Amino acid sequence: MPTDIAALGGTVLTELARTFENFQTKAGQFFPSRNLPVKTVTVERVYGGAGIAPVVDPKKPDTFADRRQVVSESHNPIYSRESFTVDSDTLNNLRQPGTLNERYGKQYIADEIKRLVARNDLLFDFLRYQMLLGGIDYTDPRTNVHTVVSAGIPADHMIPLNSLAATWTDTANAKPIDDLEMVKLKIRTNGKVDPTHILMNSVIRSSLSRNAQVIARGESARDTGFVVYQGGELVRIAGLEVVAEDAVYEALAPATVPTATVQITDTTIAAGDDIALVIGGVSSGLYTAVDGDTKEKVAIHLNNFINGNPAMPVTATVSGDTITLTPKNPLSDQSITITKSGIIDATIAGSPLIITGGGLVRTITKMIPDDKVVVVCKEAAGEPVGRTDFVIGEHPAGPARDLVPVGRHGTPESAGGAGAGWPGRDALPVAPGLGGRGNNQVRGYSGCMLRRSR
Secondary structure, three states: OOOOOOOHHHHHHHHHHOOOOOOOOOOOHHOOOOOOOOOOOOEEEEEOOOOOOOOOOOOOOOOOOOOEEEEEEEEEEOOOOOOOOOOOOHHHHHHOOOHHHHHHHHHHHHHHHHHHHHHHHHHHHHHHHHHOOOOOEEEOOOOOEEEEOOOOOOOEOOOHHHOOOOOOOOOOOOOHHHHHHHHHHHHHHHHOOOOOOOEEEEHHHHHHHHHHHHHHOOOOEEEEEOOEEEEEEEEEEEEEEEEEEEEEEEEEEEOOOOOEEEEOOOOOOOOOOEEEEEOOOOOEEEEEEEEEEOHHHHHHHHHHHOOOOOOOEOOOOOOEEEEEEEEEOOOOOEEEEEOOOOOOOEEEEOOOOOOOOHEEEEEEEEEOOOOEEEEEEEOOOOEEHHOOOOOOOOOOOOHHHHHOOOOOOOOOOOOOOOOOOOOOOOOOOOOOOOHHOOEEEEEEEEEEEEEEOO
């Protein structure tokens, strides 16, 4: 650990962050990191089919040309940033070399950095598993940043539970080995690779361990390596190595977003009557009625005022004479004030725009849910499939997905999918920022921007 920590400079914090590598989950083996000194990744997808070389007359000149189509895409990494504050007393102690407080101060900073690194690593492991489960579609409830990354998995590789004769929780009637043999054949046919691993949580593994068909195929002298138990736990099934993943993450979801409705209740509107809303200290504008106005027209005009003001903390929809207000930021409390004149009347119905409990509900979610497993090919030609730079296979569905030497989101992938999941998910491209060819991670500690790639 660096000794010159008093200044709390960016370099020192970077070195501290590198001190802590937290691998809480097992996703890294499928998405190994690669250091790239770039901010964007350009990926080329080649279309045209594997095909077969033409037979020619050696006495005639070549009239054939390579008709491949190359499509280039650029992708930015996914960024995370966190900060923490250090109180003045701690800062003063850090600047007093030779005291006992100096040691405590260093440990304080180290513990904070370790905590932030662990949180950041867990975020990227979460994103890795989202790719394994079909793709990333995640909106951070604290920042409202929306991340969408397609895993490029063919639809027929997403096998739902209801397509099977019996779910795997039915230990007497389910036929998981038959199901997995079907999945393995699909991967071999479409992906041109042999599946090697199956990811699940311990709830699913427990059901499989007690399944009648699995027990019947337990390892014997004539059938080695197909179904293997170790210490009472299932470690191989249908020739696939079992990866049990029980990691969880804390999900913060917005509480039920309250709305407020404003109703124009007077049926007779006179010219010159005024009405306005002030929401969260922001005025929606003043509407002055004109001859022929109705309460429905007033509501529409107020709706336009609200939605036309970019600083307004709410959005508005109108139905008849009623305006419904919804917070733009459901984590911020908003107040509503109505001002009116003349015979225009307006009332607020429903709850005010006040969020209780901080606006967030905490839930604990498993990285791999109880109703999903992922079957993958971990490596092809000695390189992890999540980071290959060569063609794996072609998909028989047609030229649109015929030959894909490089993956869509920072890594190459098989056009037929590098794996097939059961039930409902599979494998293996990687998002920029996760690892593979897009491994740029930017982190902030105490206001400093740090570039760090494992």
